[in-house]
Amino acid sequence: MAxxxxxxxxxxxxxxxxxxxxxxxxxxAYGTNVVAAIHPRRGGEQQxxxxxxxxxxxxxxETGANVSIIFVPAPGAAEAIxxxxxxGLPLVVCITEGIPVxxxxxxxxxxxxxxxxxxxxxxxxxxxxxxxxxxxIMPGDIFLAGGxxxxxxxxxxxxxxxxxxxxVGLGQSTCIGVGGDPIIGTRQVEAVxxxxxxxxxxxxxxxxxxxxxAEQEAAMYIKEHVRKPVVAFIAGATAPPGRRMGHAGAIxxxxxxxxxxxxxxxxxxxxxxxxxxxxxxxxxxxxLRERGLA
Numbered sequence: 001m002a003x004x005x006x007x008x009x010x011x012x013x014x015x016x017x018x019x020x021x022x023x024x025x026x027x028x029a030y031g032t033n034v035v036a037a038i039h040p041r042r043g044g045e046q047q048x049x050x051x052x053x054x055x056x057x058x059x060x061x062e063t064g065a066n067v068s069i070i071f072v073p074a075p076g077a078a079e080a081i082x083x084x085x086x087x088g089l090p091l092v093v094c095i096t097e098g099i100p101v102x103x104x105x106x107x108x109x110x111x112x113x114x115x116x117x118x119x120x121x122x123x124x125x126x127x128x129x130x131x132x133x134x135x136x137i138m139p140g141d142i143f144l145a146g147g148x149x150x151x152x153x154x155x156x157x158x159x160x161x162x163x164x165x166x167x168v169g170l171g172q173s174t175c176i177g178v179g180g181d182p183i184i185g186t187r188q189v190e191a192v193x194x195x196x197x198x199x200x201x202x203x204x205x206x207x208x209x210x211x212x213x214a215e216q217e218a219a220m221y222i223k224e225h226v227r228k229p230v231v232a233f234i235a236g237a238t239a240p241p242g243r244r245m246g247h248a249g250a251i252x253x254x255x256x257x258x259x260x261x262x263x264x265x266x267x268x269x270x271x272x273x274x275x276x277x278x279x280x281x282x283x284x285x286x287x288l289r290e291r292g293l294a
Contacts, residue, residue, distance in 0.1 A: 005131075007133065012059050014038040014083075023071070035051075037052045041054075068093070069092075077099045078106065085116040090117060095137060101181075118186060120178070127140065128175075145171045148204070151192055152205075153208055153214070161205055161280050163281075182212070188215065202228060205280060222270065229287045231272050232272070236259055
């Protein structure tokens with residue numbers, strides 16, 4: 001079992017430009033069932049054997065697509081998200097970086113009236129190794145099927161964590177990059193909840209960053225509900241206050257945004273906090289062995 005995506009995923013790609021086409025090919029090569037692509041002026045064509053449609057609604061009706069990945073440039077990305085939601089898609093993954101905050105405020109308000117789950121924007125997407133399902137830009141060759149779920153605000157740290165887990169023989173159930181913008185669809189706490197409720201996820205790695213209070217929200221949920229092992233890492237510990245580091249959401253404003261506060265909250269919740277990104281895989285292996293799970 002997995003969360004968000006699996007063997008039943010029927011993917012459509014919104015924004016079949018250079019990047020969209022490149023990553024569609026990689027998803028196809030990985031084994032993902034890509035059933036449609038969207039380009040407003042190319043309806044009726046094909047891209048790498050995948051039919052191209054002018055609208056999401058038309059693609060859904062013709063192909064039964066149930067997940068969209070968005071590569072539409074920032075000025076049009078909000079409308080692309082809303083088009084996917086209007087077509088009734090249960091899951092939308094938005095890779096696009098740089099969407100204006102006001103656009104995302106409008107998107108969040110609209111999605112609250114639908115059943116569409118949004119991952120991102122400014123994220124690496126979602127991958128489930130056991131079913132060879134890739135909805136994003138993650139390098140599929142580093143993943144190994146297994147029982148460790150991964151949640152991260154950072155895209156590149158997902159790859160680092162997964163490479164370490166695979167290197168010590170710990171496969172992954174589903175990996176979710178929630179995105180690093182101030183306003184995102186699915187927060188860390190919601191992703192942790194999904195993995196906690198997945199019977200085939202035996203442990204969770206959570207990678208956070210400075211800025212905001214998302215990690216504290218996740219820590220509260222972990223303390224109350226999670227009995228699976230949790231290993232956490234907080235990036236940006238050396239960032240000076242008031243300076244954005246990497247992501248638009250990674251800026252310290254108040255005590256909640258500091259790495260020290262986030263680490264303390266997670267430790268108090270029972271998570272094992274790794275102070276070095278190079279030790280996350282080894283830390284998870286040690287924790288699982290101490291609990292007799294590896």
